[in-house]
Amino acid sequence: xxxxxxxxxxxxxxxxxxxxxxxxxxxxxxxxxxxxxxxxxxxxxxxxxxxxxxxxxxxxxxxxxxxxxxxxxxxxxxxxxxxxxxxxxxxxxxxxxxxxxxxxxxxxxxxxxxxxxxxxxxxxxxxxxxxxxxxxxxxxxxxxxxxxxxxxxxxxxxxxxxxxxxxxxxxxxxxxxxxxxxxxxxxxxxxxxxxxxxxxxxxxxxxxxxxxxxxxxxxxxxxxxxxxxxxxxxxxxxxxxxxxxxxxxxxxxxxxxxxxxxxxxxxxxxxxxxxxxxxxxxxxxxxxxxxxxxxxxxxxxxxxxxxxxxxxxxxxxxxxxxxxxxxxxxxxxxxxxxxxxxxxxxxxxxxxxxxxxxxxxxxxxxxxxxxxxxxxxxxxxxxxxxxx
Numbered sequence: 038x039x040x041x042x043x044x045x046x047x048x049x050x051x052x053x054x055x056x057x058x059x060x061x062x063x064x065x066x067x068x069x070x071x072x073x074x075x076x077x078x079x080x081x082x083x084x085x086x087x088x089x090x091x092x093x094x095x096x097x098x099x100x101x102x103x104x105x106x107x108x109x110x111x112x113x114x115x116x117x118x119x120x121x122x123x124x125x126x127x128x129x130x131x132x133x134x135x136x137x138x139x140x141x142x143x144x145x146x147x148x149x150x151x152x153x154x155x156x157x158x159x160x161x162x163x164x165x166x167x168x169x170x171x172x173x174x175x176x177x178x179x180x181x182x183x184x185x186x187x188x189x190x191x192x193x194x195x196x197x198x199x200x201x202x203x204x205x206x207x208x209x210x211x212x213x214x215x216x217x218x219x220x221x222x223x224x225x226x227x228x229x230x231x232x233x234x235x236x237x238x239x240x241x242x243x244x245x246x247x248x249x250x251x252x253x254x255x256x257x258x259x260x261x262x263x264x265x266x267x268x269x270x271x272x273x274x275x276x277x278x279x280x281x282x283x284x285x286x287x288x289x290x291x292x293x294x295x296x297x298x299x300x301x302x303x304x305x306x307x308x309x310x311x312x313x314x315x316x317x318x319x320x321x322x323x324x325x326x327x328x329x330x331x332x333x334x335x336x337x338x339x340x341x342x343x344x345x346x347x348x349x350x351x352x353x354x355x356x357x358x359x360x361x362x363x364x365x366x367x368x369x370x371x372x373x374x375x376x377x378x379x380x381x382x383x384x385x386x387x388x389x390x391x392x393x394x395x396x397x398x399x400x401x402x403x404x405x406x407x408x409x410x411x412x413x414x415x416x417x418x419x420x421x422x423x424x425x
Contacts, residue, residue, distance in 0.1 A: 046163065050175060052217050053156050057179035059210040060122055060152065062187030063145045065180075066203060069188055069270040070195065077200035078135040086267060086392045088135065092142035093385035099150025103374030104238060106155035111162070112222040114370060118152025119218060123211030129204040141204070150377045158370035159222070161362040166423070170306035170359040177299045177355045184292025238368040242375055247364050250420035255357065255376050256383035257417070258319070261410030262350050263387025264403045268395045269343065273336075294344040298351025311360040312418060318353030319415045325349060326408035353414075363423035 067074065067089055075085040106114025125144025128137050157173065164172050194202040242248045269291075298318075306314045328342045358373075365372045394402040 049221050050160075050172065052221055053176055054179050054182075056119070056210075056214040056217065057153070057156070057176060058182040058187060059207060059214065060145070060149045061179050061183035062191065062203075063122070063126055063207050064142075064149065065183040066188055066191040067142070068266050068268075070191065070200075071267070071270060072274070073195060073200055074138065078133065078138050080135045080138075082271070083392055084135070085138075086388055088139040089142060089267070090385045090389035092139055092146055093381045093388060097150070097378035097381045097385075099147055099154075099381070100239075100371060100374040100378050102147075103151045103154045103377075104371045105151075106158055106370035106374075107238060107368060110225050111155045111159040111370070112218065112224050114155030114158075115152050115218045115222060116215065118148045118150070118155065119211060119215045120148070121151065122148025123208060123215065124148075126204045126207040126211060129201060130208060133201055146381060150374060150381060154370050154373035154377055157358065157362060157373045161366070161369050166359065166363050168307060169362065170311065170356070171303050173358045173362070174299050174303035174306065174355050177302075177351070177358070178296060181292045181295035181299055181351070185289050185296060186292075188292070189289055238371040239375075241365055241368050242372055245365055246420060247422045247424075248372060248375075250417045251357070251361050251364055252376055252379040254414045254417040254421060255354075255361075256379045256386075257410045257414040258350070258353055258357075259380040259383030260387040260390075261322075261407035261414070262347075263384045264391045264394065264407045264410070265343075265346065267388045267391040268400070268403055271392075271395070272400050273339070290340045291343055291347045294347035295351040298348045299355050301348075302352055302355040306356045306359065311356050311423075312421065314356035315353050315360070315418055316415065318349045318351075318356060319411050319418070322346060322349035322353060323408050323411045323415070326404050357421075360421060360423060364421070366424060 071082060071085055071089075075082055078085075080088070102117060103114060105117055122145050125141045125148060128141045128144070156176065160172050160176070161169065190206075191203045194206060242252075302314060309317075325342065325345045328345065361373060361376050362369055390406065391403055394406055
């Protein structure tokens with residue numbers, strides 16, 4: 038455990054928070070503005086959803102590159118992820134086509150899947166497990182921040198400067214992020230024991246039942262969430278006639294729900310326990326699936342349901358992060374990268390199936406499928422245990 042300098046460490050956490058907000062915006066803006074981007078690149082909604090799904094699935098290759106954070110240091114992993122992300126969003130500035138959109142999403146997601154595990158491992162190296170939930174929940178505010186700040190900003194940029202303008206903003210932020218990491222994150226020597234096991238980290242994960250059940254749980258929870266996320270913008274537009282600006286406002290409701298979930302985890306997870314907090318979040322999320330049938334078909338009712346659904350999901354996911362950082366401490370960055378890859382595959386599954394379920398049976402099918410995925414995730418939870 039490396040003892041951080043408190044003031045400098047807080048500055049690093051603030052920088053990581055801003056960087057992650059930019060990266061998460063590139064991922065989260067696609068769902069609410071799926072129709073806008075599809076018109077921009079000349080593709081239909083199903084093709085766009087397939088592109089998103091394919092990019093998320095391909096970004097699951099992240100662990101093979103993210104292991105650099107265990108082998109060469111956390112700083113190297115962060116920089117590699119940011120360079121890939123910046124190249125991805127920059128591609129849309131010179132090649133505004135459907136194939137470029139697919140590649141851009143792939144690179145942005147892959148960059149995130151390399152940068153984030155390096156940051157989580159960096160925190161795990163410096164913060165004791167008993168206090169780690171608070172720090173990681175602070176970093177997860179970036180996920181909500183993408184919806185509260187990022188997505189509405191994207192809507193503003195699109196309405197003022199066209200559908201490509203968000204990619205220019207994200208490209209500039211990517212360059213600034215690279216400079217910030219080079220300035221703020223020191224180069225640390227690699228632990229000799231970690232260097233010796235570099236070739237067997239994936240074997241360690243495959244041999245650990247706790248790790249495998251944790252990966253399965255992450256896949257299922259993320260898949261269930263994305264069955265809703267990918268389609269909620271289309272659902273709100275078609276069911277309630279909401280336009281771009283109003284959909285952006287609905288995204289802010291989800292963002293505040295996630296912010297509430299992250300704040301709640303920060304307050305209770307280290308005291309209440311990581312696994313008990315995860316279980317509580319999953320149970321509330323499962324029970325909330327019945328709410329749309331009692332909301333009366335109003336916009337206000339739909340927003341209330343979205344708030345509860347995303348609040349409980351965020352509690353579940355954020356509470357899982359500190360637990361996963363301690364399942365295999367000797368392969369911390371690699372396991373977190375594989376966890377993120379499993380989450381990306383879950384996101385890909387949700388994005389791929391979401392529009393098809395919606396087309397087959399409407400929003401009710403999406404809700405029922407999301408509930409089933411979370412029930413399975415709850416079944417996996419008892420086997421996910423930290424290494425003592």
